[in-house]
Amino acid sequence: MRMQKEIQNKYKTRSETMKALAHPTRLFIVDFLADGEKCVCEIVEQVGVDISTISKHLSVMKNAGLVEYEKRGLNVFYKLVCPCVSELFICLENIKKL
């Protein structure tokens, strides 16, 4: 089971997803979007940091395939690609329980 090239790629891919989730603000956004799609300004309002910062966080999540967006009028609406991301937190809580 030595860590060969192909295996390495598998863990690299996994870690990209984890990295996209490994930030308090991004985790908050995941929870917020679990409620349904939101536009960027709604997220900004909830988090309370610069809009450019939020935009970059969303871009990280987009690149990781966690969220997708749709532009309607002046707003850009983001939503979770798979709402099951929230289940990850349940796993996470279990890990920390013991």
Next chain:
Amino acid sequence: MRMQKEIQNKYKTRSETMKALAHPTRLFIVDFLADGEKCVCEIVEQVGVDISTISKHLSVMKNAGLVEYEKRGLNVFYKLVCPCVSELFICLENIKKL
């Protein structure tokens, strides 16, 4: 649901765990330890990087509460605190599937 101090702490805690998992080598180690406890030199042999690098990765995982260790003789044996970490990967694969 605005991101207040206490909420912020919740996501900070979660993100610490995620960060500890957000590295290919550490994800590999998790999988390797799912098989049972291993000493550091066994991990080094499988991963193929410097022992000091592995030691630091293990230290990160230890601080995040993912692993614990026991010294026996000359060796230090690491194991998963909760083998259920592996379930996280199942969640992860589900997220990426759609």
Next chain:
DNA sequence: TATCTAGTTGGCTAATTTGCCAAGTAGTAA
């Protein structure tokens, strides 16, 4: 005692990440 072995820690550089501000873009409204 001295020496060896298995790990950890310190120190360093390189690479990555974060968050702000400023500038740019696209769609709306006047």
Next chain:
DNA sequence: TTACTACTTGGCAAATTAGCCAACTAGATA
């Protein structure tokens, strides 16, 4: 057309992370 609104992108400095080598530590063995 001009101006406004909602967002994205570039650029930069500060902070964090990664990985190597060298030095150190603890336990085993001679």
